[in-house]
Amino acid sequence: MHCDTCLVNLCKACVGEHISTNESKDHKVVKYQVKKSTPLYPGCKTHIKERSEMYCKQCDIPVCNTCIASDQHLGHKFITILQILDEQKNKISNENTKLKETIYPIFQEIASDEQNRMSQLEKEYGDLSTAITKHGEDWHREIDKLVQKLKAEVDEMKITQLQTLQKHLDEINKTMSDIKDEIDAVNSTINSNDLSKLFGVKFNVDRYKKLPQKIVSSIPKFMPGKIQEKEFHDMFGDLTLSSLTSDEHYYSMKFSPPEPETVTTIDTGYEDLYNVACLSDEEIWTSGGDSTMKLYSINQGSLLKSIRTKSREWPTDITVTKSGDLVYTDSNDGTVNIVKNKKIKEVIRLQNWRPKGVCSTSSGDLLVIMDSYDDEQTKVVRYSGFTEKQTIQFDDQGNPLYSFGFYDRYITENRNLDICKSDEGARAVVVVNQAGKLRFRYTGHTPAPKNKLFYPRGITTDSQSHILTADDYNECVHIIDQDGQFLRYIDCGLSEPWGLCTDTNDNLLVAQVEIKQVKKVKYLH
Incomplete structure (x- = not known):
């Protein structure tokens, strides 16, 4: 058995006890197979102890018999609340169908769309980071090339200057050797007491009075460019601002259009x-x-x-x-x-x-x-x-x-x-x-x-x-x-x-x- 009033299941032996336990209620006990077949009338909002078995069409509300007898609904038209039960069920059923077959699937599609867009966002941000890293690597390669080029230029200038100085040094050493040979020759003549040799000595001192030129080397200087953060950013590249905007018209409910009238x-x-x-x-x-x-x-x-x-x-x-x-x-x-x-x-x-x-x-x-x-x-x-x-x-x-x-x-x-x-x-x-x-x-x-x-x-x-x-x-x-x-x-x-x-x-x-x-x-x- 089933009590439609209390919404509980009972065996036949318990029915009497269930009814006697709370005699204030109007228990509707039916066979289990037809449970919930008895309508549960709403309580009257004006008269608490009354139940609303009628419906006022003018006021569009359920009413009890006391309400009907009152001046509040004088001259109004009434129907039994059971008369609008099926109509109300159909309205609710139609709205529920819209929720189940139209609105909920749309929200499912929107949720899926948002999830896909989040996944796409993850991918696009990953691609963005990869692009920045690759651009940085390109810059590193270009900077390495530039460093190697400048160092090669330094080496080339060093070799050129050292070769020039070495040639100059070789000429000085040659002159020094010639002077030493002159000195040795004069010393030998003086020590020999050979008058013919002494009178045959030719002095070349004036030849060596003209000193060699001094070659002054100029070392190139490296003038590092100042790194201005803004200019550096402008040269390397910058990010546009990200944004999140909402479009209230992006999604729409697609109900079946009404028949033209x-x-x-x-x-x-x-x-x-x-x-x-x-x-x-x-x-x-x-x-x-x-x-x-x-x-x-x-x-x-x-x-x-x-x-x-x-x-x-x-x-x-x-x-x-x-x-x-x-x-x-x-x-x-x-x-x-x-x-x-x-x-x-x-x-x-x-x-x-x-x-x-x-x-x-x-x-x-x-x-x-x-x-x-x-x-x-x-x-x-x-x-x-x-x-x-x-x-x-x-x-x-x-x-x-x-x-x-x-x-x-x-x-x-x-x-x-x-x-x-x-x-x-x-x-x-x-x-x-x-x-x-x-x-x-x-x-x-x-x-x-x-x-x-x-x-x-x-x-x-x-x-x-x-x-x-x-x-x-x-x-x-x-x-x-x-x-x-x-x-x-x-x-x-x-x-x-x-x-x-x-x-x-x-x-x-x-x-x-x-x-x-x-x-x-x-x-x-």
Whole structure:
């Protein structure tokens, strides 16, 4: 047997004694096979001796019968606590599953990663010490070479000087020998009393009066260079400072993303709806197959403002600047225009080129896609203050980065400052860095929702540097990461999606061509 109240195991003979030992408890004795089947009601926090068998939905707390009868919960709705038992168990089970299957394995990976990085750190510091030792050995070898060279020079100078002095000494000794011979000869003549010899003596004293030169030797001096510690360190090499920094965004929890959810739809009344641009989280600009650009309230779905293009032709693309001004391109007259206080000002007029997609960057620049009139070239031009600043057209090998021809083209800037362009002609999203160097091309992912070819239309990015592009043939939106890896599709009943933009809360606004609606979609946590 088992007492579910006291959580102890019993034999049948002990049951009576167990119950009688503590009669104040409501013992629930069951068969051992069904132990823990009796719910243990929580005690009431207000009435200590009562147990909470009911649950107040308004206060979101367990309550006892005395609580229910009190004025504190007057008019509230109650359910039995057993009714929410399974729901609570499911919540706890789900959280426990997250802990067990997602969070704990991530911490295991992080711990393993930290251990590997510590091992790598040990190796790298060992390599650093070895490099310093080797450099010291190289210096020792060079110093030994220098010492041997200087000593050899000393020996050479010593030999040269000694040889010179020895030659000089030999000449002096020769002269001394000659003088001694003269002295001996004179002494012999004097001692002989031979008058003929005496009168035949020739004196050579004057010959020896000129004394030999004195050769002064100059000993070289060794002038050791002063070892200045700083200069010595600079010559030998120095260490950069080590550092330990923390990056709170390095690791992330990868939960399954929620299913995309339609928040609201806005009817626009266009014949065909192509473009959408966020003015704020509450307002959007739209444009379509006529000359009117319309500002709508997202929450109310109401039209707030309308502006017609100067050419009375439909705008090719629209964007909103950091200061909140509407900018549109007009392929018909080759202009880029800005709308301020309902007044349109032409800011760029192209010669032999027609503007297509446009976007406003984080720095306030404009990126404009343009095609040549003969449809043989396509390029992206950056304008700063409406002055041409950069042209992006070819890769490092001189090949065109973008396809050319009469295609739709849209552009956006990512949070990492990459320039992302949808290229319908190449059936690709082409991404270059801020300097215009090709990073990658994304050519779609299979299986697509409708298994049709990938023709990207509108393009936008979000706060996580995801790149989103509309695929009207497959009636979905592709999400890829900042390195071009496919993440998922947004496929929530979209109908011919075209223009895209995201608000500050990472909600996606999708312009749907034929049904003339902008759909607001929540796709992130």
